[in-house]
Amino acid sequence: MWQTFNFSKSKTHFLFNGKFNDAIKLVNKKDVVFITDENVFNAHQIKFKNQNCIVIKAGEAFKIQQTVDAIIDQLIEFKANRQTTLIGVGGGVVTDITGYVASIYMRGVAFGFIPTTILGLVDASIGGKNGIDVGVYKNMVGNINQPNFILHDYSLLQSLPIKEWQNGFAEIIKHACIKDAAMFNTLQQHDIDFFIKNKKATAQLIHANAAIKIKVVQKDEFEKGDRKLLNFGHTLGHALENQYELSHGEAISIGMTYACELSHQELGFKHTQQVVNTLAQYQLPTYASFNAKKAMKILQHDKKSEEDAVNYILLQKIGKGVIRKIEFAKLLDFLSK
Amino acid sequence: MWQTFNFSKSKTHFLFNGKFNDAIKLVNKKDVVFITDENVFNAHQIKFKNQNCIVIKAGEAFKIQQTVDAIIDQLIEFKANRQTTLIGVGGGVVTDITGYVASIYMRGVAFGFIPTTILGLVDASIGGKNGIDVGVYKNMVGNINQPNFILHDYSLLQSLPIKEWQNGFAEIIKHACIKDAAMFNTLQQHDIDFFIKNKKATAQLIHANAAIKIKVVQKDEFEKGDRKLLNFGHTLGHALENQYELSHGEAISIGMTYACELSHQELGFKHTQQVVNTLAQYQLPTYASFNAKKAMKILQHDKKSEEDAVNYILLQKIGKGVIRKIEFAKLLDFLSK
Numbered sequence: 001m002w003q004t005f006n007f008s009k010s011k012t013h014f015l016f017n018g019k020f021n022d023a024i025k026l027v028n029k030k031d032v033v034f035i036t037d038e039n040v041f042n043a044h045q046i047k048f049k050n051q052n053c054i055v056i057k058a059g060e061a062f063k064i065q066q067t068v069d070a071i072i073d074q075l076i077e078f079k080a081n082r083q084t085t086l087i088g089v090g091g092g093v094v095t096d097i098t099g100y101v102a103s104i105y106m107r108g109v110a111f112g113f114i115p116t117t118i119l120g121l122v123d124a125s126i127g128g129k130n131g132i133d134v135g136v137y138k139n140m141v142g143n144i145n146q147p148n149f150i151l152h153d154y155s156l157l158q159s160l161p162i163k164e165w166q167n168g169f170a171e172i173i174k175h176a177c178i179k180d181a182a183m184f185n186t187l188q189q190h191d192i193d194f195f196i197k198n199k200k201a202t203a204q205l206i207h208a209n210a211a212i213k214i215k216v217v218q219k220d221e222f223e224k225g226d227r228k229l230l231n232f233g234h235t236l237g238h239a240l241e242n243q244y245e246l247s248h249g250e251a252i253s254i255g256m257t258y259a260c261e262l263s264h265q266e267l268g269f270k271h272t273q274q275v276v277n278t279l280a281q282y283q284l285p286t287y288a289s290f291n292a293k294k295a296m297k298i299l300q301h302d303k304k305s306e307e308d309a310v311n312y313i314l315l316q317k318i319g320k321g322v323i324r325k326i327e328f329a330k331l332l333d334f335l336s337k
Numbered sequence: 338m339w340q341t342f343n344f345s346k347s348k349t350h351f352l353f354n355g356k357f358n359d360a361i362k363l364v365n366k367k368d369v370v371f372i373t374d375e376n377v378f379n380a381h382q383i384k385f386k387n388q389n390c391i392v393i394k395a396g397e398a399f400k401i402q403q404t405v406d407a408i409i410d411q412l413i414e415f416k417a418n419r420q421t422t423l424i425g426v427g428g429g430v431v432t433d434i435t436g437y438v439a440s441i442y443m444r445g446v447a448f449g450f451i452p453t454t455i456l457g458l459v460d461a462s463i464g465g466k467n468g469i470d471v472g473v474y475k476n477m478v479g480n481i482n483q484p485n486f487i488l489h490d491y492s493l494l495q496s497l498p499i500k501e502w503q504n505g506f507a508e509i510i511k512h513a514c515i516k517d518a519a520m521f522n523t524l525q526q527h528d529i530d531f532f533i534k535n536k537k538a539t540a541q542l543i544h545a546n547a548a549i550k551i552k553v554v555q556k557d558e559f560e561k562g563d564r565k566l567l568n569f570g571h572t573l574g575h576a577l578e579n580q581y582e583l584s585h586g587e588a589i590s591i592g593m594t595y596a597c598e599l600s601h602q603e604l605g606f607k608h609t610q611q612v613v614n615t616l617a618q619y620q621l622p623t624y625a626s627f628n629a630k631k632a633m634k635i636l637q638h639d640k641k642s643e644e645d646a647v648n649y650i651l652l653q654k655i656g657k658g659v660i661r662k663i664e665f666a667k668l669l670d671f672l673s674k
Contacts, residue, residue, distance in 0.1 A: 065406060072477070076472075076474065081640070081642060081643065083643065104468070105477070105478060106478075106640045107466065107476075107478075107480050107640070131441070134409055134410075134413065135413075140413070141441045142441060142444045143444050143480070144445070300416070301418075303443045307420075
């Protein structure tokens with residue numbers, strides 16, 4: 001059953017545990033254009049049969065303006081107009097770019113998402129942040145605009161590679177760290193293999209994580225306060241991700257590790273080791289060697305940066321994220337240790 | 338004195354009859370980046386002294402994604418962040434592109450406009466439509482997002498070439514046709530030379546036209562109804578503009594002429610000749626030869642088009658625009674005559 005969640009200017013219909021074709025029932029079938037990537041298209045070709053479909057190259061490297069240009073050219077060829085609904089089927093790259101294109105094509109058309117990755121299901125598809133990268137700068141261009149619908153079809157996870165499970169669990173561990181100590185305990189008691197094998201537990205975990213994200217965004221859509229907490233691990237993570245060609249999960253896992261250490265230094269946080277162990281149970285990297293000065297240079301362009309400081313997300317305790325302004329000089333010092 | 342006008346989600350501060358530097362007083366001076374074009378920059382260099390300034394090539398041909406890409410690269414170089422205000426100084430191309438970049442850079446930063454053309458002052462800068470062209474398709478990509486402020490400094494008009502006066506009066510005549518019979522009478526009684534010479538009359542006329550546009554946009558920001566009337570002359574106009582490399586004013590002047598003829602055919606409108614004469618008094622083209630089939634092909638991609646018809650703006654009488662759905666087949670027939 002579709003559930004409706006209100007955001008400040010619009011609403012999004014969610015279908016948890018639905019089927020792919022429920023999306024087509026929701027919209028005017030002949031006015032749909034699907035946007036997906038090569039991996040998803042090849043794994044689920046039959047679902048796109050007889051549909052207008054734009055297939056982009058897979059991966060963060062293609063979350064760029066050239067891909068947007070190509071999609072727009074194809075939309076014009078398809079004679080897509082303001083009655084058209086764009087449906088993004090894929091991970092965070094596909095949904096970020098679909099939402100962005102939908103927000104600017106003809107000054108905005110309707111759009112919905114069918115996330116196909118754990119990361120997409122629990123995080124990237126939710127909250128209306130759309131956009132693309134510019135060089136090494138993640139999500140430098142974009143907007144905030146909520147999709148009309150998000151449909152969860154867990155059967156799509158069958159084709160998901162292990163790498164993508166790791167990626168998704170980075171965001172799940174993030175949610176637990178900043179908002180939900182009980183979920184953190186559950187995660188500690190299991191590991192990635194358990195969830196890959198146990199569909200029901202995974203479905204429950206995904207739903208619980210989507211609920212956390214929805215609630216945070218409903219309270220603070222335009223990231224004036226609480227939504228900033230979702231950037232836990234992302235400030236350093238984004239500075240490393242494109243520079244070292246890490247997956248998003250790997251990058252923010254390293255970012256969370258250092259954010260825990262910084263939380264220890266600044267707030268006396270005592271559970272870095274627990275977080276590090278849990279990340280490792282989900283096959284994620286933790287400590288890493290990187291060029292601190294180079295990372296700082298990118299970080300200073302982060303959207304959360306001000307003139308000489310950045311709003312950093314730290315942990316007071318497990319389940320309780322907080323925002324602290326950290327001066328660049330202090331941060332460089334910390335990262336150089 | 339600044340006046341504040343509310344739109345559905347935001348407000349815009351207007352300063353009619355202000356001075357360029359009043360804009361800098363309004364914002365945090367060190368966080369400003371000006372965006373202008375080569376013509377405006379060369380004519381008013383002293384105003385941009387010691388300011389962060391991005392200078393783009395002048396003209397509609399550069400209202401494209403490549404220009405957006407270049408501006409974003411320069412904003413990153415300037416370390417522009419979410420505290421930055423972008424100020425677009427120029428005609429419609431500069432303000433459309435400044436508003437668009439400001440709406441997507443870091444998912445949105447503040448922006449204001451200092452229009453330097455008649456068209457910018459009475460029309461393009463007002464109403465929050467931002468965006469760029471894609472090939473021959475005008476404003477195919479963009480969004481609706483209101484500027485924080487619009488400042489009128491009429492002294493900037495001193496450097497305005499005659500071509501730009503003609504351009505601007507096309508939109509002024511449009512406003513009179515759809516909304517203001519009294520203004521149409523005034524326009525009939527004068528010509529372009531009168532207004533070029535008479536600063537006070539021009540200032541009054543600009544203010545009256547800005548007021549018409551503001552009022553229409555306040556009532557219908559997202560163009561569900563009345564705002565559509567502002568497209569009078571624009572449907573055919575846009576189909577001709579980039580294809581025949583016309584100025585915007587020339588294109589919509591031809592568009593208005595044919596819209597009057599179509600109004601005669603569809604609604605018995607009787608004053609085509611008066612409109613045509615008035616356009617001519619302001620040195621604008623009226624009847625033109627063009628390839629009707631080619632125009633129709635572009636027109637079918639117009640944002641106001643549906644599957645087999647387009648919402649066309651017609652005149653019931655001078656000062657009273659109306660919206661009528663015209664089938665493509667009928668329109669082709671009319672344009673082929």
